[in-house]
Amino acid sequence: MSVGLSERLTHRIDLRPTRRAVAPEVRRRRRVQLVWGLLVLNVMTFFAGAPYLLPIPGMVGKLIAQAALVGALMLVLTVNRPVRVRPSVFVFLLLLLASEALLASIRAEFLGGSLFRASRLFAFVLVLWLLTPWWTRRDLLLVRTHLIVLWFILGSAVVGLAVAPGTAMFEDRLHGVIWPIPPTQVGHYAAVAAGLTAVLWFCGLLRRGVALASVLVALPVLLLTHTRTALVAMLAGVLIAGLSLFTARTRARRFLAIGVAGFTVGALTLGSVVSTWLARGQDSEEVTELTGRRAVWESILAAPRSTFETFFGFGLSNKSFNGLPIDSNWLGTYYDVGLVGVAITIVLVLFVLTSAWFRPQGPQRALALFLVAYCVVASFTESGLSEASPYLLELTLAASLVYNLNPREGAR
Template identity: 70%
Template sequence: MNALATLGARLAPKPGFRAVPPERRRRRRVQLVWALMVMNVLTFFPDSRLLVPIPSALGRLIAQGSLLLALVLVLTVNRPLRVRPSVFIFLASLLVTEAVISSLRAEFLVGALYRSGRLMVFVLVLWMLTPWWTRRDLLLVRTHLMMLWAVIGTVVAGLLVSPGGALVDDRLTGILWPIPATQVGHYAAVATGLTAVLWMAGLLRREVALVSVLVTIPVLLLTHTRTALIAMLVGGIVAGLSLFTARSRARRTFAIAIGVFSVGALTLGSAVTTWLSRGQDTEQVTALTGRRLVWEAILAQPRTTFETLFGFGLSNKSFTGLPIDSNWLGTYYDVGLLGAAINIAMVLFVFIAAWFTPQGPRRALALFIVAYCVVASFTETGLSEASPYFLELTLAASLVFPRPSREGGS
């Protein structure tokens, strides 16, 4: 008995020891799962300009292994296994099925099946995160924003340490982790938009929002990414209008934005034109930096009936070695008309659901993300594969998911 008493005394919490509540532990693990999903879409590719060279095998292991780790971790937090029925995830599952069917007849079978398998696991993890879609504290949105800040922080750190290495052709890239300028611009634009909407909705402190915007906007401008800038502005306007009548901050923001735009148009018109042109002539801009030639070649490619309906299998979104740079043509090339129809249905479902969602922060955030993805989809790929765009569209779907009338923070 004395031995048991001594053991009990040793195992008893020490004075001042504060146990972590189970709910907080679950929340942290959910955040870690989402962080791993973001890490997975930071696809690694060899780059000799990295500040600290990362072996190709190690980089790919980190990026791709994070998805398997996310799957294992979400299984530990979602116990007993439960999911919420979601039209969006159902459509995503249909897309996975269609991708597997098309990849079975792909020319590069192993690569296509690998990408299909990755998309399958990606959607499976997202499905198992559905119990946390309706949290009042917007856990997934805040986690995603923090991850965007972390990614942008690595880009800024690389710029401060080695400005010459980070600026490639006068466009800011990541040199601590290989992130192309277009992706840096995407992360900066989404972070700016989410920050602005959360602040207008009164869910983010002014100091935090100000610091975020003062960092992300210069990063976006340094990338010279026109698509991200235009998509952010369109998404911001749509989200702001949804809050216009309910939030005085939204009205003040619109008034300030109109004033800044008017002054900028009068005083900085030539600088804006130079930034938008990126040193390209009229012919290059009209040809969308060579994209139009690739798009025309895809549409002119001979296809069988099966290839028209199901595509050629998941690829790396390139055609004859050139990037496709269009979500809709890339989807048509990979998974055919059926896959493109499913992809359109996913976007339309989220947009319509957001339109009929009651006015408030969730609706504004969802409208920003959907509007951003739609605008960016014309010159960027990703809505039909495991990518930042797919992850963010899922985030929008979580925001418009019907919330039970009686539900706590979980």
């Protein structure tokens, strides 16, 4: 009896250092997750143009979102201490883009707003750089954190729909009413959540029940937002990610086969329903004009500009031209930071895409290909790759997944 008691006491004593060693790592991981959540909050649009439930003035809501970036910077400095960063071509290109935006903003017509946006982009990139030590974790910490944050956002949209359906369906499109989020952004979050869930399930990294519940929530939310760009981008991203796993994962092969069959049957039997959803109440002329986007794009290309403005742009704007949204990453980038900014953005996308293409088959490659494909497809009618935005966050996630470790280094 005394021997058994002695063994139990010894076992308890031996466990204490292990627990003490694990606790700081858990706290660091949670702080990193909180930093990422604050970055997502920073890029969430406070959509004051539609009714919402919380009595938050528009100015206060925008201030909360901007303060989240300051909080993320301060918090990441507490977890990354002493400061260590990984060398990265992707981060270097982001810093180059931020520097070019700062240069263009100095000569902007609205100096204060442009300088603020350029400074914000610089701080945003700095936080992303300070997170590089967590890029190479085998547990995909940043990807899982991003997905958890998206689930919280979609949950708030669903709760808002359940509590106040009339308010949530603004102009027959679902938007956030707990925290006011425009329909296009709700659709974006739903599409990315559904796509990441599908790819993680393909790879066996997510249980079937969790994956099914996530998709069954995300897809109806996406359809209720009537966001065509997000739907097409998600389908393209999942297809490319699935094809990258085609020879290695039975789940991917089965899902793609069922998906193709379902798409064919749906196109034949539900063609009119799909056409009505895609038309979104617009006539053929409005669809052809891309809901007025073409007129704005032609005006941007026809606008007079000096040589400096051609190469470096007019400075970071709110992505509008003559009061109308630009709704194109490439024309928005050209207007803000000129041909140089467009070139840097193209190199950013190509660098991540090339790195993913030549990476060995596996979850990191599939997830990166989904995110890059989604960003590329969405970039034609959405803006964000050249500013602090959800798209830049997701492109950074893709870059983290294809980061090449030094042979002497190991992922935690």
